[in-house]
Amino acid sequence: xxxxxxxxxxxxxxxxxxxxxxxxxxxxxxxxxxxxxxxxxxxxxxxxx
Numbered sequence: 001x002x003x004x005x006x007x008x009x010x011x012x013x014x015x016x017x018x019x020x021x022x023x024x025x026x027x028x029x030x031x032x033x034x035x036x037x038x039x040x041x042x043x044x045x046x047x048x049x
Contacts (some may be wrong), residue, residue, distance in 0.1 A: 005029045005049070014048045021045070 006020050010032045017040065020028045027041045 007031060014045055017045050035040075 003025070005025065005027050007029045008017070008020060011014060012029050012030070017028060021040075021042050027039050030038045030040055
């Protein structure tokens with residue numbers, strides 16, 4: 001089994017997500033203000049820029 005995706009805060013800047021996403025870790029999980037979990041991938045980062 002692979003390691004679980006890292007959980008980051010929703011207030012983390014988009015440019016700082018690159019520190020977490022790599023070939024071995026294709027996504028991160030962010031918890032928004034209402035407590036919902038959101039999966040963010042490299043594609044989401046590209047779209048945000």
